[in-house]
Amino acid sequence: MAPPSPASTVTDPPPRPVATPPQLDTAPQQLVAGLLGRADIRINGDRPWDMRLHDPAALERALAEGNLGLGEAYMAGAWDCDQLDGFFDHLLRAHLNREIQPARLAWHALQVRVFNRQSRTRAWQVGKAHYDLGNDFYEAMLDPRLAYSCGYWRDADTLAAAQEAKLELICRKLGLRPGMRVLDIGCGWGSLMGFAAERYGVQCIGVxxxxxxxxWARERYAGLPLEFRLQDYRELDASSLGGPVDRLVSVGMFEHVGRKNHGAYMEVAARCLADDGLFLLHTIGKNRRDSVPDRWIDKHIFPNGDLPSVGQVGDAIDGLFVAEDLHNFGADYDRTLMAWHANFEAAWPRFAARLGETFHRKWRYYLLSCAGAFRARELQLWQWVLSKDGVRGGYRRSV
Incomplete structure (x- = not known):
């Protein structure tokens, strides 16, 4: 038989090098791996929510520092995951965050309980650190109105539609009518104020x-009866507003108030609102009163943030307001965050040189870990409707 011609010779390709998985040599590393296993998360597994470990020291940081260590290790590239949102959904569903309580968390917890971390001087820190990152950045990530809070997805299929549905929901719950005066505490880029003025003919003051x-808001809504103030909420009273307002609203701001200031915040709201007015409070909430703010979020995303519990809100309104309605649509925040993340990743090439890869990983971790937390129902989103003395005949939600 003639030998095969060179053209028909078939040779096996050289074997691909196989990366050696990092060895878990220490007891802390093995302990964390075991805990992750209880959440159905495998080290170097092949499922999208599994952890790909590049440096085993990341596990020791997670054990020593909780989410602060885990998140900073991710920012440094010590581990990866194809679906961080799925990773955190699994981790939080298994309540592993309640089992890993590092000793270093004790000082953070003491600070939260003893000191007022949201004082008048410190209250400005989150504006500079987070909200002043650049309006072009937020324009790329958010919807056209720059609504930076949970959308309402019941009948919506796009981010813009979900945010407009949320704004409409708020306006209808407040029973807005032409000529009413509205105060928006923590108005952001003015999404609600602009919507309410355009659709309902109201006048608004926002801080x-x-x-x-x-x-951005002053330029975007020039010509509408809207006033935007750079001001701490504690400076507000009826006289500074030209008299009590008919309606008061606060969307995504109460998370920055802090447990030491909940009562003072509600007193401000009460002194600004007309006796027959309504107050809608839209806030992220936590399931447990005794939990403390996440250290990674506190350090890298929202300085001095402090999510309230239902009980803490109840304590704050005691003697000041009647709770007319409480609506939880926290599951919608998962979808909102995933939409923000998709926009962020699509726009990232525009910001990569300015912000850098560490910021890229940080922001991805923020958006996707929060999406996982809402998916696991570890976090909630509440809309409270409050009145001073109870709506005569009862409050009727119009939606």
Whole structure:
């Protein structure tokens, strides 16, 4: 038989090098791997929510520092995951965050309980650190109105539609009518104020601690009966507003108030609102009163943030307001965050040189870990409707 011609010779390709998985040599590393296994998360597994470990020291950081260590290790590239949202859904469904309580968390917990971390001077820090990142950045990530809070997805299939549905929901719950005066505490980029003025013919005053937000809103809504103030909420009273307002609203701002200031915040709201007015409070909430703010979020995303529990809100309104309605649509925040993340990743090439890869990983971790937390129902989103003395005949939600 003639030998095969060179053209027909078939040779096996050289074997691909196989990366050696990092060895878990220490007891802390093995302990964390075991805990993750209880949440159905495998180290170097092949499912999208499994952890791909590049440096085993990341596990020791997670054990020593909780989410602060885990998140900073991710920012440094010590581990990866194809679906961080799925990773955190599994982790939080298994309540592993309640089992890993590092000793270093004790000082953070003491600070939260003893000191007022949201004082008048410190309240401006989150504006500078987070909301003043750049209006072009937020324009790329958010919807056209720059609504930076949970959308309402019941009948919506796009982010823009979900945010407009949320704004409409708020306006209808408040029973807005032409000529009413509305105060928006923590107005952001003015999404609700602009919507309410355009659709319902109301006048609005909004306060924010972000210079960038105030500047953008003033330009965007020039010509409408809207006033945007760079001001701390504690400076507000009826006289500074030209008399009590008919309606008061606060969307995504109460998370920055802090447990030491909940009562003072509600007193401000009461002194600004007309006796027959309504107050809608839209806030992220936590399931347990005794939990403390996440250290990674506190350090890298929202300085001095402090999510309230139902009980803490109840304590704050005691003697000041009647709770007319409480609506939880926290599951919708998962979808909102995933939409923001998709926009963020699509726009990232525009910001990569300015912000850098560490920021890229940080922001991805923020958006997707929060999506996983809402998916696991570890976090909630509440809309409270409050009145001073109870709506005569009862409050009727119009939606």
């Amino acid at each position: 924010t601690v972000s210079k960038e937000q105030a500047a």
